Amino acid sequence: MTGRAAAGAGPRPKTPLLPGEIRRPALPAGRDRRAGEIIAAARRILESEGPEALTMRRVAGELGIQAPSLYKHFPGKAAVEAELIVSAMTEIGEMTHRAIHRPRPYSRLMALLRTYRQYGLANAALYRLATQGSLARDLLPPGLEEWAGNPWSVVTGDQALVQALWSFAHGMVILEIDGRYPPGSDLNLTWRAGGAAFERHAALE
Amino acid sequence: MTGRAAAGAGPRPKTPLLPGEIRRPALPAGRDRRAGEIIAAARRILESEGPEALTMRRVAGELGIQAPSLYKHFPGKAAVEAELIVSAMTEIGEMTHRAIHRPRPYSRLMALLRTYRQYGLANAALYRLATQGSLARDLLPPGLEEWAGNPWSVVTGDQALVQALWSFAHGMVILEIDGRYPPGSDLNLTWRAGGAAFERHAALE
DNA sequence: CCTCTATGGCTAACATCGTTAGCTCAAGTA
DNA sequence: TACTTGAGCTAACGATGTTAGCCATAGAGG
Incomplete structure (x- = not known):
């Protein structure tokens, strides 16, 4: 219900790219x-x-x-689901790209984490569908997956740290969606702790 | 195929508990x-x-x-699956408890991560079953879940950091199982980077 | 204006899935 | 010996994804 972001109205003025950022594929x-x-x-x-x-x-x-x-x-249910996954990846890509451009009160890394979490929770079932099980990459528009994951690279220099950070974020979102944390956990705190750990580590390269 | 660890032979000599460690529930x-x-x-x-x-x-x-x-x-398929989940949680608990007792060439935290990953990859389908979707806690022996998660607490003091670390580890395992990383990624490096980030952060309390 | 074809509906049906109802038969047990 | 219980069986139900094949309508070409 949060979605609908993709239906842009006309070609908006291209904002300049951040270092390492890539443009959305057609x-x-x-x-x-x-x-x-x-x-x-x-x-x-x-x-x-x-x-x-x-x-x-x-x-x-x-x-x-x-x-x-x-x-x-x-051609089948899988194709319908693939289309849903494309929506999800597109919307996540848009939101996270926007987030690293306008992190406002947060660091870019923290803003990225917050946005990612917010999308996941607001579209829980879709996030799960897009994210669990093996991905039928041949049903995805080429470049989409890479573009959607790009903000994570922009925010963190090192490739290994990028993947680690994304794994952390995904783990957090999916476990929260699935209610796997002990009841009463303050997950805001957990996000902050994890984010801080990565941020500090990234700062020391 | 790696499993089978639970079938203990006789009451082994109780090793002393680490600070914060708890004993397996009956x-x-x-x-x-x-x-x-x-x-x-x-x-x-x-x-x-x-x-x-x-x-x-x-x-x-x-x-x-x-x-x-x-x-x-x-009573139904769900009950069979629940039993499988109990096996998985038991085995993971045993392996990770053992790991933090004998970390050998690694720090406790790193040994825990290595063991967790190893179990997940060696029992991929079971790990997925045990881990994805919402958990039917009422079909689990009481205390099992807490005991299985206990090593993460032993290794890290802070509650928030515990959950963050576990989220990272779970994210890594499930994304690796599902083949979500770009092909050719050196995941050993990623594990090391993430582990180092948490280790350093934990050291600074 | 007639015809032809493609589009997008429809019904009937199939295989597979989890599951239920109800039968049978052997093994204990009173 | 009679009776209960455990553990198998067959038949069947409803739901699922999917296929085959039919039919109406709309638009294009002559």
């Missing part, structure tokens, strides 16, 4: 209108009723049609 | 023999053929019986 043209309605319905269902409710019959029902008709627009 | 007595065979078969299938192969019919077939017969021993 996304392939959108599919036909009905396909768009299908993934919108799928997303609505996923987020409001959870992953087990995301069935082809349920999605079709949302549009007032029968399940087999969906196959006129998508 | 596990409820094992179920009947057939139930044991069922979860053993389930584990074999899970690890050798992946999660989608773990069906009730497949498990039953492995034992030469029909699927509905499984329900004489378990």
Whole structure:
């Protein structure tokens, strides 16, 4: 429900790139209108009723049609899910790129972490879908994955530290979504502690 | 296939506890023999053929019986999976407790990370099962989860840092299992970098 | 204006999944 | 000997993803 960020209105003025930042790859043209309605319905269902409710019959029902008709627009459920994953990665990429440009009261690294967490929690089911299990990279627009992960590189010089930081962030988000922390944990504190550890370490190169 | 660690032979001599360490809770007595065979078969299938192969019919077939017969021993598939999760948590707990006792060439924190990673990779499908999605805590022996997570507390004083460290480790393992890192990444380096960041931060309290 | 074709619906059906109901048969046990 | 219990069986149900094949409608070409 937080999403919808991708539907930009016209070519906005290109802000200058930060050192190491890359520009978003051109996304392939959108599919036909009905396909768009299908993934919108799928997303609505996923987020409001959870992953087990995301069935082809349920999605079709949302549009007032029968399940087999969906196959006129998508080759299978996996393709619908792939499209959802593309949405998620696009939105995360946009939000995190924006975050490192305008970190405001925080350091860039902390702003990135906060934004990432916020997106994950606000789109929990979608985040989980996009993030767990092995990724069907062949169904993704080329360059998207790299671009979405780019802010992490911008914020931290070293490749190893980039991956470590992202792993930390992902672990935090997914464990929080799944309710794995002991009840009553102050996760704000945990984010701060982890962020501080990486920040300090990055400063010492 | 690495597992099998839980089947201890006799009460081994109790090693003294580290500061902050807790003793393993008494596990409820094992179920009947057939139930044991069922979860053993389930584990074999899970690890050798992946999660989608773990069906009730497949498990039953492995034992030469029909699927509905499984329900004489378990109330449902969720119960079988819960038992697998208990195995995983028990084994992880044992290995990590051992690791912080005998870190040998590493610091305790690094030894813990190495052991955790090693278990996760050696039992990838099981680790995923035990770790993703929301946990049915009511099907777990009381105290098990806390005991399994205890080594992380022993190694790091601060509660927030404990959770941050564990999140990092889990993120690393699950992303490595799912093949999410760019191909060719040197993950040994990443583990070292993250571990160093936390170690340094912990040292400065 | 007629025809032809592509689009996007539809129903029927299949295999697989978890699961339930109800039967049977052997092994103890009173 | 009769009765209960344990542990298997078959048949079946409902849900899932998916395929096959039919039909109507809209637009293009003659």
